[in-house]
Amino acid sequence: MRLEGKAAIVTGAGSGFGAGIARAFAREGAQVLVADINEDGAKAVAAEVSGIARRCDVSNGADVAAMAKAAMDAFGRIDILVNNAGITHLPAPMEDVTEDDFDRVLAVNAKSVYLTARHIVPLMKKAGYGAILNVASTAGVSPRPNLNWYNASKGWMITATKAMAVELAPHGVRVNAINPVAGETPLLKSFMGKDTPEIRAKFLSTIPLGRFSTPEDMGNAALFLCSDEASMVTGVAMEVDGGRCI
Numbered sequence: 001m002r003l004e005g006k007a008a009i010v011t012g013a014g015s016g017f018g019a020g021i022a023r024a025f026a027r028e029g030a031q032v033l034v035a036d037i038n039e040d041g042a043k044a045v046a047a048e049v050s051g052i053a054r055r056c057d058v059s060n061g062a063d064v065a066a067m068a069k070a071a072m073d074a075f076g077r078i079d080i081l082v083n084n085a086g087i088t089h090l091p092a093p094m095e096d097v098t099e100d101d102f103d104r105v106l107a108v109n110a111k112s113v114y115l116t117a118r119h120i121v122p123l124m125k126k127a128g129y130g131a132i133l134n135v136a137s138t139a140g141v142s143p144r145p146n147l148n149w150y151n152a153s154k155g156w157m158i159t160a161t162k163a164m165a166v167e168l169a170p171h172g173v174r175v176n177a178i179n180p181v182a183g184e185t186p187l188l189k190s191f192m193g194k195d196t197p198e199i200r201a202k203f204l205s206t207i208p209l210g211r212f213s214t215p216e217d218m219g220n221a222a223l224f225l226c227s228d229e230a231s232m233v234t235g236v237a238m239e240v241d242g243g244r245c246i
Contacts, residue, residue, distance in 0.1 A: 004029030007075035012085030014041025020215020058112035094148035109153035165235030181241035183213035209242030
């Protein structure tokens with residue numbers, strides 16, 4: 001029960017890594033608001049973890065403000081925020097990615113971190129306590145060709161994590177990131193372009209431990225970084241990647 005008495009928001013928690021994080025938090029005693037643009041997915045995971053579901057487009061300020069209010073109305077506090085929602089563009093030469101795709105990737109992967117900070121950081125400052133976790137990517141450390149602007153968005157996320165950490169530390173708020181390698185999530189096919197045994201084998205050959213990240217891997221890492229066990233850890237971007245970035 002490492003998160004007993006804590007209230008958490010996890011974005012993009014209707015599937016994949018976010019669902020794994022929500023499950024880990026609930027297992028350890030947290031109350032969880034499961035946010036996702038896919039309302040059905042959010043409701044399914046929320047039912048599983050005895051949490052509450054909220055449809056939220058994290059690139060929309062009004063949606064994020066309503067999400068924060070829903071959490072405060074339900075829990076009376078927000079101790080943990082996980083910025084997990086993310087998207088990618090399909091693999092392509094950088095000059096071939098459309099402006100609309102570029103804008104959407106940066107809105108969901110980068111602007112969302114600004115928006116959640118805008119609406120939730122003041123609440124954490126007032127409480128004098130908080131843990132924020134940004135789900136970045138190995139792509140922000142060791143970019144793959146043809147995922148150019150996705151790579152850049154995750155590099156932005158890592159730098160934002162460090163900037164947030166140093167500014168918020170005097171207020172008792174810790175900010176960390178995790179860098180997963182690709183996993184069995186709805187984004188996997190988008191990363192690879194096509195999902196075939198040959199492409200999977202090629203992708204896996206770049207991961208020394210020889211497997212994809214799982215939602216459980218992300219849940220365990222997030223659980224540590226958002227718990228009081230990590231009370232001296234801030235500004236870290238932890239690679240949970242089977243050795244991909246070595």
